[in-house]
Amino acid sequence: MSRHGTAREASQLDRRLEALNSATELASGVLPEETLAGVLQVLDRASSRRSLSGDHTVVGFFGATGSGKSSLFNAVSGEEIATAAVRRPTTTEPLAGIWGVQGSDALLDWLEVRKRHAAAPIKGFADDDTGLILLDLPDFDSTRAANREIVQRMVGLVDVLVWVLDPQKYADAAVHNDFLAPLSSHGAVTIVVLNQIDRLPEHEVRPVLESLTAILARDGLGKVQVLGASAVLGTGVDKVRAAIRQVAMQRKAMSQRLAADVTLAAVRLAEASGLPAGGTTAAGATAASKARLAGELAVAANVPLVVDAVARSYRLEATLRTGWPVTRWLARFRPDPLRRLNLRRDGAKPELNRTSLPPAGAPEQARTDAAVREFAEAASAGAPGPWRAAIRGAAREGNDRLPDALDQAIASTELSAGKKSWWWGVFNAVQWLALVTALAGFAWLGVLAALGYLQLPVPEVPRVQGWPVPTVMIAGGVLLGIVLAIGARFISGAAAASRSAVARKRLTAAVAAVAGELVVAPVEREVSRLAKFTATLKAAAGRQ
Ligand SMILES: Nc1nc2c(ncn2[C@@H]2O[C@H](COP(=O)(O)OP(=O)(O)O)[C@@H](O)[C@H]2O)c(=O)[nH]1
Numbered sequence: 438m439s440r441h442g443t444a445r446e447a448s449q450l451d452r453r454l455e456a457l458n459s460a461t462e463l464a465s466g467v468l469p470e471e472t473l474a475g476v477l478q479v480l481d482r483a484s485s486r487r488s489l490s491g492d493h494t495v496v497g498f499f500g501a502t503g504s505g506k507s508s509l510f511n512a513v514s515g516e517e518i519a520t521a522a523v524r525r526p527t528t529t530e531p532l533a534g535i536w537g538v539q540g541s542d543a544l545l546d547w548l549e550v551r552k553r554h555a556a557a558p559i560k561g562f563a564d565d566d567t568g569l570i571l572l573d574l575p576d577f578d579s580t581r582a583a584n585r586e587i588v589q590r591m592v593g594l595v596d597v598l599v600w601v602l603d604p605q606k607y608a609d610a611a612v613h614n615d616f617l618a619p620l621s622s623h624g625a626v627t628i629v630v631l632n633q634i635d636r637l638p639e640h641e642v643r644p645v646l647e648s649l650t651a652i653l654a655r656d657g658l659g660k661v662q663v664l665g666a667s668a669v670l671g672t673g674v675d676k677v678r679a680a681i682r683q684v685a686m687q688r689k690a691m692s693q694r695l696a697a698d699v700t701l702a703a704v705r706l707a708e709a710s711g712l713p714a715g716g717t718t719a720a721g722a723t724a725a726s727k728a729r730l731a732g733e734l735a736v737a738a739n740v741p742l743v744v745d746a747v748a749r750s751y752r753l754e755a756t757l758r759t760g761w762p763v764t765r766w767l768a769r770f771r772p773d774p775l776r777r778l779n780l781r782r783d784g785a786k787p788e789l790n791r792t793s794l795p796p797a798g799a800p801e802q803a804r805t806d807a808a809v810r811e812f813a814e815a816a817s818a819g820a821p822g823p824w825r826a827a828i829r830g831a832a833r834e835g836n837d838r839l840p841d842a843l844d845q846a847i848a849s850t851e852l853s854a855g856k857k858s859w860w861w862g863v864f865n866a867v868q869w870l871a872l873v874t875a876l877a878g879f880a881w882l883g884v885l886a887a888l889g890y891l892q893l894p895v896p897e898v899p900r901v902q903g904w905p906v907p908t909v910m911i912a913g914g915v916l917l918g919i920v921l922a923i924g925a926r927f928i929s930g931a932a933a934a935s936r937s938a939v940a941r942k943r944l945t946a947a948v949a950a951v952a953g954e955l956v957v958a959p960v961e962r963e964v965s966r967l968a969k970f971t972a973t974l975k976a977a978a979g980r981q
């Protein structure tokens with residue numbers, strides 16, 4: 438196998454490990470700690486293994502008590518390195534047979550294999566620059582817990598797994614359910630040997646091998662090599678040796694094993710996420726859902742009350758400025774609704790103020806909660822279990838700060854309350870003119886009446902179409918004042934409506950900004966976290 442091919446595999450593995458690492462980081466706080474810890478262990482192991490000799494392929498012999506691991510180890514080695522035994526002593530410590538000793542020490546230290554044997558070269562087995570380490574291991578079903586632990590650890594560390602089964606126990610649930618099926622992703626680095634075929638009548642060898650192959654297919658290992666052998670007689674040992682040599686020479690086993698680990702870890706993360714096979718995305722926030730949230734929060738934060746106060750305040754001011762001068766002072770006794778809400782502070786810095794709006798009570802709180810919940814629910818639609826929970830949790834993140842932030846947003850919104858309208862001045866001037874005209878008429882008539890009372894000659898008053906001018910002045914002045922007052926009422930009604938509409942727009946925008954910061958942004962952060970997680974998981978699984 439070319440070095441070039443190996444390098445490409447390595448860089449692909451790099452990317453997948455990187456992606457798995459990112460996926461794990463993205464899932465932190467979302468997926469269960471133990472799941473993440475398992476993945477981190479895989480990452481850790483991968484980086485350790487990769488930092489050690491890539492020129493050595495580590496092949497472990499696994500199997501039940503008495504299946505012939507030690508015997509097969511010896512047979513493959515062509516040397517009596519390991520002790521094989523009918524009863525005791527069974528293998529209790531891993532034993533390494535090494536071809537190409539140079540550079541293997543650190544690797545064996547990492548594997549915690551103390552018993553090391555530099556094996557005599559076997560023709561064509563492993564040459565100087567292709568190192569090979571065979572490991573004879575304890576039984577996976579050992580009565581000693583320490584032995585079982587060693588096997589568990591080694592299953593996770595070796596590059597190639599050779600399963601040594603025997604005709605009696607090859608179908609045992611223990612090996613299939615506890616080891617083979619869970620490692621179905623590791624088919625590329627798994628070899629299954631049916632040992633002790635000399636114990637079977639000749640004609641039964643093939644059916645038993647077929648039966649084993651079928652069981653392995655059910656484990657998800659339909660493609661693994663299944664070899665029949667007899668360690669004692671030497672039958673089929675050549676084939677086992679050749680199969681081992683093949684993976685060792687390719688120098689791909691290490692990468693393949695780690696790649697399989699990454700695949701498995703990615704599957705675990707996907708399972709823990711409840712992700713469907715093709716991945717998924719959350720619906721996220723839409724313009725409509727954001728607008729609806731802002732609208733609901735605006736109501737809960739008393740925006741309609743403020744909008745109404747803006748209109749009433751304007752009308753009151755308009756009356757004070759344009760009403761009939763004789764009666765307009767009465768309006769002074771009506772309180773300004775905006776001032777009562779502490780929203781009319783001409784000249785004060787708005788951002789330093791609080792409103793005097795009624796504090797959010799239970800109904801407002803309930804309305805806010807419902808709006809936030811509804812928004813989160815819509816945004817998290819399509820997201821799987823734990824991610825959905827994360828999105829919803831993010832929506833509630835700013836809950837405590839929400840009422841205060843909304844109040845401040847309203848307090849600092851420019852309501853243009855102090856802004857005068859141009860027509861006020863015109864109306865006011867004409868009002869006073871009308872009043873003065875009427876008063877002048879009164880004065881004129883008064884003078885005439887006084888002259889008459891004093892029996893002095895009363896001059897003739899000028900007339901307009903038969904009406905005495907001072908009387909016309911009085912009637913005209915009063916009438917004009919009333920007409921102006923009524924007209925002003927209509928105009929101020931319309932102007933108040935437009936001013937309150939502007940206020941509503943600004944207030945809603947201010948509320949939307951608060952909702953954006955405290956609710957929408959955290960939700961969108963989680964939604965994009967899920968999207969990134971799904972993408973990195975895909976990359977980790979090698980499906981891009
Ligand atoms: N007939 C027969 N006996 C075997 C074969 N392989 C191993 N044995 C015997 O099975 C017993 C256990 O072998 P051992 O290699 O110690 O098994 P281990 O516990 O898996 O290491 C020993 O007595 C071996 O001689 C085989 O292929 N055929």
Ligand SMILES: [Mg+2]
Nearest residue numbers: 506507527528
């Ligand atoms: Mg043994």
